[in-house]
Amino acid sequence: MGRDLAARLLARDRAAVAPALNLVDDHRPEARREATAVLAALEEKVLFGGARRIGLTGAPGAGKSTLLDALVRRLRSHDQTLGVVAVDPSSQRTGGALLGDRMRVRSGAADPGVFIRSMAARERLGGLAEAARASVTILAAAFDVVLVETVGVGQSEGEVADLVDTLVYVAQPGAGDLVQFMKAGILELPDVVVVNKADLGLLAERTANELKAGFGLGERNGAWEPPVVLVSARDGTGLDELETALQGHLESLTAEGLQTRRRRGRDASVRKSLERRYGSHGLTVWGGQAKLAARLADERDPSGFALTETLGREIEAALRTTETSP
Amino acid sequence: MNDATRPERDRPWVFRTYSGHSSAEASNALYRSNLAKGQTGLSVAFDLPTQTGYDSDHPLARGEVGKVGVPVGHIDDMEVLFREIPLDQMNTSMTINATAAWLLALYVATAERQGVAADQLRGTTQNDLIKEYLSRGTYVFPPEPSMRLISDMVAHSVNAIPKWNPVNICSYHLQEAGATPVQEIAYAMANAIAVLDAVKARDDVPDDVLPEVFARISFFLNAGIRFVEEICKGRAMTELWDELGRDRYGVTDPKLRRFRYGVQVNSLGLTEAQPENNVIRIVLEALGVTFSKKARCRALQLPAWNEALGLPRPWDQQWSLRIQQILAYETDLLEYPDLLDGSHVVEAKVEELKKAAQEELDRVLAMGGAVAAVENAYMKQRLVESHTARLRAIESGELPIVGVNSYTETEPSPLVGDDDASILKVDDAAEREQIERLNAFRAKRNDADVKAALQGLHDALSNGENVMPPSVRAAHAGVTGGEWADTLRKLFGEYRAPTGVVAREAQVADEANQQVRARVVACGEKLGRPLKILVGKPGLDGHSNGAEQIAVKARDVGMEVVYDGIRLTPGEIVQSAQDEGVHVIGLSILSGSHLVLVLDVLEGMNKVGLEIPMVIGGIIPEEDAKTLREAGVKRVYTPKDFDLTRIMGEVVDVVLASAGVG
Numbered sequence: 001m002g003r004d005l006a007a008r009l010l011a012r013d014r015a016a017v018a019p020a021l022n023l024v025d026d027h028r029p030e031a032r033r034e035a036t037a038v039l040a041a042l043e044e045k046v047l048f049g050g051a052r053r054i055g056l057t058g059a060p061g062a063g064k065s066t067l068l069d070a071l072v073r074r075l076r077s078h079d080q081t082l083g084v085v086a087v088d089p090s091s092q093r094t095g096g097a098l099l100g101d102r103m104r105v106r107s108g109a110a111d112p113g114v115f116i117r118s119m120a121a122r123e124r125l126g127g128l129a130e131a132a133r134a135s136v137t138i139l140a141a142a143f144d145v146v147l148v149e150t151v152g153v154g155q156s157e158g159e160v161a162d163l164v165d166t167l168v169y170v171a172q173p174g175a176g177d178l179v180q181f182m183k184a185g186i187l188e189l190p191d192v193v194v195v196n197k198a199d200l201g202l203l204a205e206r207t208a209n210e211l212k213a214g215f216g217l218g219e220r221n222g223a224w225e226p227p228v229v230l231v232s233a234r235d236g237t238g239l240d241e242l243e244t245a246l247q248g249h250l251e252s253l254t255a256e257g258l259q260t261r262r263r264r265g266r267d268a269s270v271r272k273s274l275e276r277r278y279g280s281h282g283l284t285v286w287g288g289q290a291k292l293a294a295r296l297a298d299e300r301d302p303s304g305f306a307l308t309e310t311l312g313r314e315i316e317a318a319l320r321t322t323e324t325s326p
Numbered sequence: 327m328n329d330a331t332r333p334e335r336d337r338p339w340v341f342r343t344y345s346g347h348s349s350a351e352a353s354n355a356l357y358r359s360n361l362a363k364g365q366t367g368l369s370v371a372f373d374l375p376t377q378t379g380y381d382s383d384h385p386l387a388r389g390e391v392g393k394v395g396v397p398v399g400h401i402d403d404m405e406v407l408f409r410e411i412p413l414d415q416m417n418t419s420m421t422i423n424a425t426a427a428w429l430l431a432l433y434v435a436t437a438e439r440q441g442v443a444a445d446q447l448r449g450t451t452q453n454d455l456i457k458e459y460l461s462r463g464t465y466v467f468p469p470e471p472s473m474r475l476i477s478d479m480v481a482h483s484v485n486a487i488p489k490w491n492p493v494n495i496c497s498y499h500l501q502e503a504g505a506t507p508v509q510e511i512a513y514a515m516a517n518a519i520a521v522l523d524a525v526k527a528r529d530d531v532p533d534d535v536l537p538e539v540f541a542r543i544s545f546f547l548n549a550g551i552r553f554v555e556e557i558c559k560g561r562a563m564t565e566l567w568d569e570l571g572r573d574r575y576g577v578t579d580p581k582l583r584r585f586r587y588g589v590q591v592n593s594l595g596l597t598e599a600q601p602e603n604n605v606i607r608i609v610l611e612a613l614g615v616t617f618s619k620k621a622r623c624r625a626l627q628l629p630a631w632n633e634a635l636g637l638p639r640p641w642d643q644q645w646s647l648r649i650q651q652i653l654a655y656e657t658d659l660l661e662y663p664d665l666l667d668g669s670h671v672v673e674a675k676v677e678e679l680k681k682a683a684q685e686e687l688d689r690v691l692a693m694g695g696a697v698a699a700v701e702n703a704y705m706k707q708r709l710v711e712s713h714t715a716r717l718r719a720i721e722s723g724e725l726p727i728v729g730v731n732s733y734t735e736t737e738p739s740p741l742v743g744d745d746d747a748s749i750l751k752v753d754d755a756a757e758r759e760q761i762e763r764l765n766a767f768r769a770k771r772n773d774a775d776v777k778a779a780l781q782g783l784h785d786a787l788s789n790g791e792n793v794m795p796p797s798v799r800a801a802h803a804g805v806t807g808g809e810w811a812d813t814l815r816k817l818f819g820e821y822r823a824p825t826g827v828v829a830r831e832a833q834v835a836d837e838a839n840q841q842v843r844a845r846v847v848a849c850g851e852k853l854g855r856p857l858k859i860l861v862g863k864p865g866l867d868g869h870s871n872g873a874e875q876i877a878v879k880a881r882d883v884g885m886e887v888v889y890d891g892i893r894l895t896p897g898e899i900v901q902s903a904q905d906e907g908v909h910v911i912g913l914s915i916l917s918g919s920h921l922v923l924v925l926d927v928l929e930g931m932n933k934v935g936l937e938i939p940m941v942i943g944g945i946i947p948e949e950d951a952k953t954l955r956e957a958g959v960k961r962v963y964t965p966k967d968f969d970l971t972r973i974m975g976e977v978v979d980v981v982l983a984s985a986g987v988g
Contacts, residue, residue, distance in 0.1 A: 015934070017905070018904050018905055018906075018907050021907055022855070022907040025854075025855040025907070026853075026854035026855050027854055027855065028854040031854055061702075090886075091881065091882075091884075094843060094881070094882055094883065094884045095847065095856065095884045096846075096880065096881035096882060096883065096884040096885050096886065096887065097881060097886045097887065098877060098878070098881045098887050098889055099886065099887060099888045099889065099906075100889045100891075102888055102889075102890055102902060102906070103822065103889060103890050103891035104822060106820075106822060110895060110897045110898045110901055112901075115905055116905055116906075117905060117906060117907070118888050118906055120856070120886045122856070234468070
């Protein structure tokens with residue numbers, strides 16, 4: 001069934017998307033085996049191909065869902081099909097979560113060209129990156145563009161950056177001065193910065209200028225300097241510029257750069273998954289980071305999901321050996 | 327005692343009954359019979375398509391036409407609604423908000439056709455969008471253009487319809503959404519300030535007219551069962567309004583600073599269990615808003631005893647009208663000056679309410695006023711918190727409600743039969759007939775006139791001109807409500823208000839809650855992933871308080887909740903349930919359109935081969951509940967099911983049974 005599901009997704013069968021997402025979320029052993037098979041089959045095709053992936057991150061209240069709604073509308077008007085993953089935090093105490101983004105993205109309601117899956121971050125269970133990566137892989141097979149929206153809190157921007165080709169940071173006017181942006185580490189990751197609620201006028205412009213100055217200070221690899229775009233999702237101001245910026249970033253990447261970036265994202269996710277499951281001890285017993293780097297560089301294994309399982313089995317074997325040896 | 331020997335009495339308030347259903351024809355007959363029984367004003371209930379600017383044949387109108395009120399789509403409907411009711415002698419309150427300018431235009435045009443000039447018209451358009459965003463949910467446009475439409479209507483009517491109350495600031499729905507008296511006072515005042523400031527900023531309203539504008543702002547209050555506090559609330563608002571007029575707007579004439587308000591007695595507090603007890607509640611609540619002469623309401627509408635069961639019949643409404651007449655004509659209430667003046671206890675309570683309300687009002691003003699506090703969800707979150715606290719108190723029994731969480735032993739009520747005969751049923755043919763009338767109307771009108779009128783409306787609005795004159799022209803030309811609203815939607819866009827469901831979590835979880843939480847976790851383990859539920863409201867009913875409480879509660883017992891909000895089509899719900907991979911769907915419908923909408927969702931799921939169990943909440947008569955269960959709905963909840971923890975436990979049962987892993 002796993003292979004069949006993958007084939008249906010690659011044939012862009014919309015009805016296969018929800019069952020596939022349910023499957024990769026299922027933690028029961030038989031489901032996990034099947035999920036790995038589906039994801040491995042998909043990744044062969046979409047690791048370097050498939051949909052363009054765009055991430056939206058930013059502080060709560062920055063207007064991410066409103067911007068997402070505007071972006072969905074925009075991309076739909078160019079006849080692109082869209083898969084959206086919207087991540088909301090889970091309650092630390094009860095594990096419950098309120099996922100309200102779907103309501104804010106009305107442009108996708110009852111449009112078969114838009115698929116929205118809300119996800120709880122399940123922080124206390126760990127592994128958001130892994131779950132989100134699985135979802136992105138599925139959506140990337142079935143749609144033209146994948147959008148990932150998350151609340152940016154600390155590390156999660158980094159995790160989203162590993163998932164997407166272009167990371168958009170949504171800043172709120174007056175959210176802070178340059179020093180605060182630098183402290184939050186958000187000057188290193190984003191490829192495009194949106195200052196939302198541009199209808200706030202001067203305040204928004206000042207924030208935009210602070211950010212522009214920040215990017216001028218360097219700290220980044222490569223030639224791409226992130227454009228800072230003023231957008232008002234409310235009245236549509238700046239959406240043209242945002243589209244141009246997104247397109248500009250895609251072109252600046254070039255085919256080779258895109259491959260490198262996706263490979264780096266895959267590698268980071270395999271490393272994080274293994275570290276989370278087996279700890280640095282497990283990795284060391286098996287052979288350490290150097291061995292991992294070598295295995296990751298091995299071209300024969302494009303699927304990160306399959307590779308994680310394979311390496312996981314090796315690590316488990318190595319751990320058993322150390323435990324049984326005198 | 328004959329009239330000659332009776333002491334002089336105050337003139338009573340205006341007696342109204344909030345009513346309207348099925349069609350203009352049927353509602354006109356109802357109004358005329360109510361007036362014949364001694365009702366002194368009219369209160370028009372419009373159906374949801376009319377309130378949200380959709381013609382009766384729009385897909386979103388399906389199941390809603392003529393349900394919670396009368397459908398008025400065009401000038402012919404309005405003329406029929408007021409046939410043989412001379413508008414120069416009537417005092418009409420219209421519960422209409424997003425499309426208020428349009429309904430007022432239809433009313434003015436109808437009056438003109440009756441030979442009555444606009445300056446003779448008396449009445450009220452509710453026209454309060456802030457509370458629509460916070461509670462009632464029939465908003466259409468974003469806050470900014472909504473405030474512009476409101477201020478247009480104020481600026482227009484102060485000259486052209488001077489006896490009309492263009493805005494009725496509602497704290498009624500805030501109380502329904504959970505507001506404490508302090509919040510009710512503070513948010514109503516913040517709301518009025520937003521309107522007045524918007525009018526004050528206009529070029530076409532000279533400063534010397536501002537006192538008249540201030541005097542035209544009226545209020546619409548709720549009267550709850552804590553009637554002593556409600557009396558004090560009325561007095562506190564009377565004083566605050568007077569001070570606000572004097573200090574903020576420089577209104578020197580005290581007469582223009584009078585706090586004028588109408589009341590609908592609290593419908594939400596009426597119980598489905600032992601419904602006859604509601605009559606006593608209604609009497610006490612009516613007393614609360616009439617007792618103190620200084621803070622006496624100007625108009626009163628009482629709900630019927632059986633509103634928690636379904637739509638009231640004419641006899642049920644008559645019973646409520648008689649309460650008003652007995653209070654006003656039989657008792658000696660109207661023979662005395664203010665009965666509470668000089669009461670230290672009342673004075674102290676009023677001061678306490680004023681002080682706390684002023685503090686909360688200052689907080690809202692500091693964040694930019696009522697519009698800002700809607701957009702940043704501050705007010706909504708405070709309301710959801712208060713509401714959650716109230717529901718918890720009912721659940722725990724701390725807040726006693728007779729017949730519901732205490733004294734539940736009862737004899738069978740002779741007023742309620744087994745066959746749902748004790749409520750009004752809207753004829754299923756009403757929607758079809760209304761659409762037929764709409765099509766006939768469209769066929770006979772002059773298309774060129776309609777096109778020109780719509781273009782005129784569009785141009786006037788784009789040029790920043792007042793919405794009223796081109797709307798009255800459109801009414802005469804035969805434009806429909808859907809066409810009018812679509813023109814505005816294109817210019818202004820549509821809006822989704824923040825939900826406030828991010829509200830703080832329950833800090834204390836009692837044993838029952840913890841048990842359900844543990845069952846939710848165990849259920850998730852069996853399912854392979856955490857229990858995921860979709861909560862939403864199909865149709866046009868925007869009363870989202872119940873759905874929001876369910877969503878918050880589900881989150882608090884550990885479920886992953888996709889909250890889809892209001893105004894969903896059955897197709898959207900099916901797609902949402904499928905795409906989100908939920909284990910169960912919970913829908914809330916209060917407008918009485920549950921049969922059509924739920925059956926449509928079930929059919930839609932069937933079509934795509936989706937098997938997800940569904941539970942429903944709403945004002946659903948037992949006969950309908952039976953139909954729904956037979957069609958496959960797993961549980962049907964009505965207002966008597968106040969124990970949310972128990973409901974959550976049953977949702978887990980439903981999911982386990984459907985997944986076959988129980």
